[in-house]
Amino acid sequence: MKRFIIRSSNHNDMAVTIRDVAKLAGTSVTAVSATLNGSTGGTIRVGQATRERIYEAAAQLGYVSNPIAKSLATGKTKVLGLMLPYANAFVDQNPFCNQVMSGIMREVVHQHYNLMLYTATSGIQLDRAAMLVDSRIEGLLLVMPPEDSAIFLKCKKRGIPYVSILDTPTVGSWTVNSDDYTGGRIAAEHLITLGHRRIAHLVGSPGVVTSVPRERGFRDALKEAGIEVVEDLIVQSGFDWRLGLESTRLLLERSARTRPTAIFAANDLCAEGAIRAIRSAGMSVPDDIAVVGYDDTWYATLTQPPLTTVHMPIEEMGEMAARMLIARLEGQNGIDPQPVLPVSLTIRHSCGADASHFVGGTMSSHVSSQ
Amino acid sequence: MKRFIIRSSNHNDMAVTIRDVAKLAGTSVTAVSATLNGSTGGTIRVGQATRERIYEAAAQLGYVSNPIAKSLATGKTKVLGLMLPYANAFVDQNPFCNQVMSGIMREVVHQHYNLMLYTATSGIQLDRAAMLVDSRIEGLLLVMPPEDSAIFLKCKKRGIPYVSILDTPTVGSWTVNSDDYTGGRIAAEHLITLGHRRIAHLVGSPGVVTSVPRERGFRDALKEAGIEVVEDLIVQSGFDWRLGLESTRLLLERSARTRPTAIFAANDLCAEGAIRAIRSAGMSVPDDIAVVGYDDTWYATLTQPPLTTVHMPIEEMGEMAARMLIARLEGQNGIDPQPVLPVSLTIRHSCGADASHFVGGTMSSHVSSQ
DNA sequence: ATGAAAGCGCTAACAG
DNA sequence: CTGTTAGCGCTTTCAT
Secondary structure, three states, rough: OOOOOOOOOOOOOOOOOHHHHHHHHHOHHHHHHHOOOOOOOOOOOHHHHHHHHHHHHHHHOOOOOOOOHHHHHHOOOEEEEEEOOOOOOOOOOOOOHHHHHHHHHHHHHOOOOOOEEEOOOEOOOHHHHHHHOOOOEEEEEOOOOOOHHHHHHHHHHHHHEEEEEOOOOOOOOOEEEEOOHHHHHHHHHHHOOOOOOOEEEEOOOOOOOHHOOOOOOOOHHHHOOOOOOOHHEEOOOOOOOOHHHHHHHHHHHOOOOOOEEOOOOOOOHHHHHHHHHHHHOOOOOOOOOOEEEEEEEOOOHOOOOEEEEEEEOOHHHHHHHHHHHHHHHHHOOOOOOOOOOOOOOOOOOOOOOOOHHOOHHEOOOOOOOO | OOOOOOOOOOOOOEEEHHHHHHHHHHOHHHEEEHOOOOOOOOOOOHHHHHHHHHHHHHHHHHHOOHHHHHHHHHHOEEEEEEEEEEOOOOOOOOOOOHHHHHHHHHHHOOOEEEEEEEEOOEEHHHHHHHHHOOOOOEEEEEEEEOOOOOOHHHHHHHHOOOEOOOOOOOOOOOOEEEHHHHHHHHHHHHHHOOEEEEEEEEEOOOOOOOOOHHHHHHHHHHHHOOOOOOOOHHHEEEOOOOHHHHHHHHHHHHOOOOOOOOOEEOOOOHHHHHHHHHOOOOOOOOOOEEEEEEOOOOHHHHOOOOEEEEEEHHHHHHHHHHHHHHHHHHHOOOOOOOOOOOOEEOOOOOOOOOOOHHHHEEEOOOOOOO
16 A cells, blocks of 8 residues: 655754755756756756745755765765875874875865765774775875775775875876975985085885985986995985984994085985984084985974975875866866876075075976976 | 666676665565664564575675665764864874874774864865865864854754864863863973972963963962962963964063073973074073973974973874764763863973973873863 | 656665 | 565656
8 A cells, every 4th residue: 555655844853855945936856956956967947937936945944955865866975085094194293194185175175075084093904994985985095005005906896086196106097296206316416516425315214105216316316416326325214203313323423534414314304313313413404414305394494404305295296186086087088197296496404505596495396297 | 657677787887786685695675784784673683594695695796885875764974074173284383183183083983983074275264164064974073163163053053963172161062172271280380399480371372262271270370389470471472383482582581580480381382482492592491491381292202302291182182072972973871071181291301300200200180070 | 848757775664 | 584665865867
């Protein structure tokens, strides 16, 4: 036996639906849906009069669309996922992840999308956290994804498009990177220009993709300037000030004749460590040893002296990644799937350079795929 | 005319549904739903044999549940929203928001919930960003919500439960705070114990709710110790190192006899500014002037000297807020809606105290509603 | 220009 | 224990 639909408008706490609006406006749900969306192929299929009644009814009832129902019907959610790489991504001393998020957020809200956040937490591994990723998101943004992460398989199996930030580009992948090779180059070139010959490089963590090209750029710059590359001056360090401090301490143990007169650190944090080591050895930055950092996070303005550092457009990278993903989801084409954003050198006081020698205090990267 | 449902299992790219599983397992969708959820009142309503066939069929088809459909049917989404208060919440030098997020994230993934992120961005106001908040979230977490924000009205109108972190408790509100009054007290008491009499306090921004109780605690501690409260030593400053620097500079212009011998800064960042001002005036911390910070973020370990600071359990506050919200959503009761988390004093080197005088280097807050 | 009705995939009465 | 069926609120043919 067929039951009649029992549904008074003044039901308990049920939200007002499209149907209520239709009833009050004396029209069909179709009309309401079409009106309140402007959809259905761009054609205005609802008459002016009806439209007005619908708007009024909607306003009167305080109608708000239910995005869940909409998603179920359309298969779209307007939600992106953001996967952060490690447990302390938020509270890391390195503002990198935070700046990336900032850029992503900007683009996401700009495009009226939403952002769902995923990350490992202390006590819960990334892959386990990634289990939460589900069809509520249309695409995923990955920041420095661990190479072997289960996320990749998951995305592939479920057909979730993703773009990753700081990840080695491979065929068919969507990645956004910055020009690390040039970054290494301009750091070295700056020091060379200032007359340095014995330049050390504190290399970043081996697992991080940026370390290798930066080192390559650094080496190439030396070679081109006819400076011998002393292997002992290129040391494994890391993206943490303690590591920078340790590495630098070791470097300072060298004799005055073989000791570097300049240090190109893995990043700003690492540079902070270098500065500390130099000062606590009773030497001065930049008078005795010049230091250049990498990233140009706000941290670089707080060191003493403020840091000359390679500017990486971190927020822009986040923004770009979000833009690419959304464009892809919306079927746009002609999108460069593997942009490499240009870097530049921000000159402050840790190298003793007179900033006015350089246009706007900045020396730009020459290479850019943009 | 009734059309038959045309739906071959090997349809285009449609995901496999509960129905496909039911068909393959030779049972009903009800059984599948019940099995794959363990739900329906806790009673196992499906026989062992059927269950097994269902599991097998699901595995074979690679079935994954569609949370959107589930949400539509149940009215629950298992998604929380997190609203950050200002555009640069991520990239703020103050790690406060980040630590809160970290704590929230921990609890959220622990409870198998998801987190949707909202915030103002450069160029888009908070209230406009808050427009994105919709029925996909079951509840909202607010960090330091602006008093007059449209979010409150929106939540109320839509019946979205929320709990806010660092917000003045009012009747019926759900807020988590820490014991700022005691924080101000123990900072002052520590300095008094060390023999200081002329103690300055750099007060935080007027708009932030924590400033007032901290100042009150500070004043009370002085009074109780029989120390006259010199109004000129209690100055408006803010939660930024530049402000701390400025305020301290002014303080240092006082004659040696009226100049403070100790400064209780608004927070760690502000303390950094104070330290800089003191050093660039040729004085030493702590020998000439002692400094105590507030928050005990990682920043406090990086100042030189490392900062003695009031420890605020920031991550725990985030965790607590998430736990409260989830508990509330799941109908638990007996939850304290306005917990005040205890603070303590972390003793490092900016006051010259011998940390061994205090249990574990920490002097705890005596007040706690927990 | 308009409306009826068939879903989207899942849950939860309800009736066996 | 099991299956049928009526929704959840919205979109979208399709026929009028």
